[in-house]
Amino acid sequence: MQTHAVTMLGTGLIGDFYTMTLHGQRGRDRVRVVYSRSEGRGRAFSERWAIPEFTTDMREAIEHPETDVVVVALPNHLHEAAVKAVAAAGKAVLCTKPLGRNAGEAQRMLEAVEKAGVFGGYLEDLCYTPKSLKAIASARAGAIGDVTWVRSRETHPGPHSAWFWDGRLTGGGAIIDLGCHCIEIIRSFVGKGNRPVEVMCTTDTLVHPIADEDNAIALIRFESGAIGQFEVSWTFRGGMDLRDEVAGTHGTIWINHFLRTGFEIFSAGTTSGYVAEKAESTAGWLFPVGDEVSELGYVDMFTDMFRAMDEGGVPQETFYDGYVVNAVMDACYRSAAGRAWEPVVLDWRGGTTPRIAKTPEMFEGQVVIKREILPDGRQKLILKDPATGDFVDRVVAGA
Amino acid sequence: MQTHAVTMLGTGLIGDFYTMTLHGQRGRDRVRVVYSRSEGRGRAFSERWAIPEFTTDMREAIEHPETDVVVVALPNHLHEAAVKAVAAAGKAVLCTKPLGRNAGEAQRMLEAVEKAGVFGGYLEDLCYTPKSLKAIASARAGAIGDVTWVRSRETHPGPHSAWFWDGRLTGGGAIIDLGCHCIEIIRSFVGKGNRPVEVMCTTDTLVHPIADEDNAIALIRFESGAIGQFEVSWTFRGGMDLRDEVAGTHGTIWINHFLRTGFEIFSAGTTSGYVAEKAESTAGWLFPVGDEVSELGYVDMFTDMFRAMDEGGVPQETFYDGYVVNAVMDACYRSAAGRAWEPVVLDWRGGTTPRIAKTPEMFEGQVVIKREILPDGRQKLILKDPATGDFVDRVVAGA
């Protein structure tokens, strides 16, 4: 296992989270230099995390002779230029979500990285939460049969930084901010080789006085017939609601990442003692998480990235994945504007996936719709006559 | 408070539930006569519930001289004729959900009841669960502000009776069976005077070898801008999943009616002792409910119906509500077929509802997007310049 020296581009909340992760626990990797557009923020960040150097010159940061990996933790409109500069410098690049403001930007970043032959990782943390990793592995191992439906919900009362609210800089509103997580979570469960075929999306701006959507719901139809459903909102009240639900032909998965994780505090609130981050208040019933950078996937994400880098392999989340996510979001925005199902326009590399299918069970020439075990041990069959389409109940001896 | 003598039409599962409720606890009302198409089932039912008479003649049952209320607990395709017969007999009629197989049937039933001047009640139990009643009252009292979104989910592994699977008899699949509940729950939260304007729905038949949908998702846009979302499925694994979620501008409501209600049993399963109804197994972790007829709303439903009858008033759930639900379901089926948003075609009696709106807060000529309290007590404002559309952060003294 090698040790990596990192150039961090950006000093916002996400830069803090990344650095907290890299410098956390017994981590062997370190941020060596940080770039900020503002000297004050760069200095503060470098002091906060004991980083040897900071600079306001992005190129200098990227080309720093002692770093081998560059993490792009900048606002969305700066991703493309930054990624291209890192590719040109021949270094590994890890880019925060979303990859681009749209599929065009994302595709150019993908090409830049592939052309330069450098390592590209897409920092989609929520696909790396320990619960997600285990659930995805369970689903792939067949524990819930064929996946028919995935719901991914990510909502909170709105972002903390000004630039997030400006669709010109980000590419949109709540979809760009939160939907990108949901789409990749959905893909992880239905299978990354399962092509997202078309999208139906509705958006609205219900609470905040902004030009972009503060609420959106979308349905994504995959080639297998599975449906992905996401709900994103900047108007949720009560904290941050991150939940995933997966339905399969033989099972169900429910994941709650944040507000109900087995940790509950009631505080009468008479002290100034800290209780929980991101709670809307410091009194009443509060629902903290344990180790946020672990529970939100940052720890496993960087582990996977560096493992892939060291082994010359491919990380779980690639620039190509980021591009697919952008393509789905583009379709969402087109669908919301046109109020219609929209195809996902995409340079697809994932092959084909067969339709979810089940050979019906037969019983004396009739199709078995359902078997139920009766209290006396016998079985009730619901049968369909294939000729007439009529349905009947039939009680038979137990198995 | 008067005492009612009931004619029960139908001896299926829902007839059992209704009679269990009417005859339950210290109930003053009794089923006096039961009608079944089958003499055997009629006899068994009357013995099971100590009902004095049974008959295979529906007219005789309806016109029984000692009953004043007729409960229609028949398969969907028999509702219209039964309701018309009861109206003709001049008795109060309570009809199970869905009212009709489609809005046309429902509207004719509504007209029959109104023309005859008899009491008509729509037996939509899930709007009457004690949790729902309290949550709806909280929402109406303003506890969560303006309702922006309601999710109602009703899924299980598929119905117990053969006729449910035959869309010719029912009017459809999982939407007709389960979606009718969801739609009325959603209406209860967004306000019954809030017109359902249009619907986007997608359906599929993924698991069962039937002609109708075993899975469906729909979005309903209301006049206020609120979105209702329902998910219904006959392919859910793990029991029966009945959950409602409501988002408002100032709060959130989460209701779980069945699988997680504070009652959990692990059984190694070595005995034949009963543990939980509707569980898929009798071993492992099981999640029973307490008093099913109470928790599913049957008790409060009949109380409201008889209260309204006795007071000459209107019950919470009327034939008109049943008709609206059918109209929304019709739009769902058209939308799924046409893959487009479809208007809800409806003889609307509910008036108009204004758009959810908030006057933006201003600060020194800028629009306040968000206020956050910093650990040191100061406030961080995210401000938007109305002229340029630019966003900035600004830290000010605390309130």
Added chain:
Amino acid sequence: MQTHAVTMLGTGLIGDFYTMTLHGQRGRDRVRVVYSRSEGRGRAFSERWAIPEFTTDMREAIEHPETDVVVVALPNHLHEAAVKAVAAAGKAVLCTKPLGRNAGEAQRMLEAVEKAGVFGGYLEDLCYTPKSLKAIASARAGAIGDVTWVRSRETHPGPHSAWFWDGRLTGGGAIIDLGCHCIEIIRSFVGKGNRPVEVMCTTDTLVHPIADEDNAIALIRFESGAIGQFEVSWTFRGGMDLRDEVAGTHGTIWINHFLRTGFEIFSAGTTSGYVAEKAESTAGWLFPVGDEVSELGYVDMFTDMFRAMDEGGVPQETFYDGYVVNAVMDACYRSAAGRAWEPVVLDWRGGTTPRIAKTPEMFEGQVVIKREILPDGRQKLILKDPATGDFVDRVVAGA
């Protein structure tokens, strides 16, 4: 099923709950006359619940010619006299919990009722919650094997009425108020014929400036070897915490009656709209219950009482049960004072219960301690040599 006319003695919170239950839903029974020591409270109560008469003469209320059942809903120190007066009047008497301030009072009440030959019912509602009834039935049907341990916890921030705080009137503090529930819940799970042999209890007064305990924990050892454990507190923060946990040799039961029942509301609290009773605030995350009189057992309790009365049978909760509970509480107070295990002094009618026992499984002359299934299907046995007492692992082929 007969209809009962009730004399209600007492107009406090519990009188309200009882009357709300009796007059609730489609109840056939009615409170005919209410007695209060105060004319003002009597009048207000009778108006609140549409009761035809009120009086400040207890004897008059008891002997009212039109009532056949008297409910004792008075402070504890008035139970004995009231019960004796009802017995003398030859009417059925239902007495709220605890039966007496101590076992002596309870035993005299038991004798009075038995001597007079009148029906006596002990209004222990928490043994009648729908969850409890189902869980107790499951346990008795063997779903969790032999019960080895029951925890019953009942805590809240303290009672609402002044007299509750005065141990001279009540017989104690949190044990008398809340422990009586726990003890009877525990008995219901371990079996009512399972003799409570001895008790270890510790009490303290940690928060409130009162003479009696505001916190107590007790262990009750039953003849079978099962342990009951209760925790009661008048200093709990966050609402009312009512939870029962049952461990058996083949299973587990967890019941949450109040704070986590699948109903959650977050309110930003800007309105005066009601949200939840007994919450400590009206903002933040709140956890209401659905139908309180149903969920807390009042509905099923009165149904059982009247059913037993009508059938000439015995209710689930009798005066004898109330006496047993008082005897256990007496032992708790002696144990807390003497800091030692104390026998439960009791005129026992319940027979004997054998010790929980299991014949050890043998394998090739060794005692099998545990079997674990390995991932490859083989089994790992942990074996004990009966001669030497040594333990070894042994892997064998799967079953």
Added chain:
Amino acid sequence: MQTHAVTMLGTGLIGDFYTMTLHGQRGRDRVRVVYSRSEGRGRAFSERWAIPEFTTDMREAIEHPETDVVVVALPNHLHEAAVKAVAAAGKAVLCTKPLGRNAGEAQRMLEAVEKAGVFGGYLEDLCYTPKSLKAIASARAGAIGDVTWVRSRETHPGPHSAWFWDGRLTGGGAIIDLGCHCIEIIRSFVGKGNRPVEVMCTTDTLVHPIADEDNAIALIRFESGAIGQFEVSWTFRGGMDLRDEVAGTHGTIWINHFLRTGFEIFSAGTTSGYVAEKAESTAGWLFPVGDEVSELGYVDMFTDMFRAMDEGGVPQETFYDGYVVNAVMDACYRSAAGRAWEPVVLDWRGGTTPRIAKTPEMFEGQVVIKREILPDGRQKLILKDPATGDFVDRVVAGA
């Protein structure tokens, strides 16, 4: 931050967990040599974790020239000798829980480490779970007021290795195995300077054919008046139940470490796909945890140990803490045998802690017992007359 090379003594389940943690994620530390009593297990372990060397000579392992830290992951009866050997070798020693089989052993280990001047860390992982760390910090910051009660529960169906069942090797049964965790969790919440004064414990052997306890409950009274309560069992059914509950004068904390952490899977179980460790089955509802070594505290535990080592400081969990835990367990066993409260015999270094106390609020010469806000905004006071001890209600204007 330095990098440490570790000698691992022991190749059992706990050795696996420790090594999985040390070698996990981006960890900079490595196990350099492993000692096992069995050559086969040593080889397998070294191959499983890519450890350069293994040996069956403990001394050789301890004195390995390239390691600076020795982790004792051996059965309990081997701890003392191992710790003394490491101390003699002048290396840092980290010893798994419990420190000794009794306080005598623990005290000798403590002395050995202190005399030799080497670093000693007590590997009590459950005090290091991310939830525990945050909850303990909240409690110390005053978020729940004075801690009055802590319940720590640790139960499962019994250990996986033969030696655990032999009290001669371990020092006892479920208390020694599981109670050690609970005691230290309790101390962390009530404050480590809060002396454990006395203990009341009851034990039984209800299910397994062994000589030691398979179930135990204990109460620990601390100098402040706070009560710690632990429940340990080797007979729990349904998985592993790890829960902590903390009551304070101004708040409440509930932590669930294992069975309900926001991750739920239902599997019809028709596949061999893995779902969850430590579940009793692979079908039905299962409750996995995310990242077990993180959620159970191993990651933060080693981070704290190495941090303290590098800084020349003291870890959160020391050999002295391990000794205190053993002293409390000794008192538990004496109490269970003698059926009486037993003092905790202890060489106490923690200073004194004042009794939990509150100055009563006065209102017009009366003691305020409780204030309740009425629906109309007024306040109801429950008042106690200090002279007579009588209690009255009094309604006053709102604050």
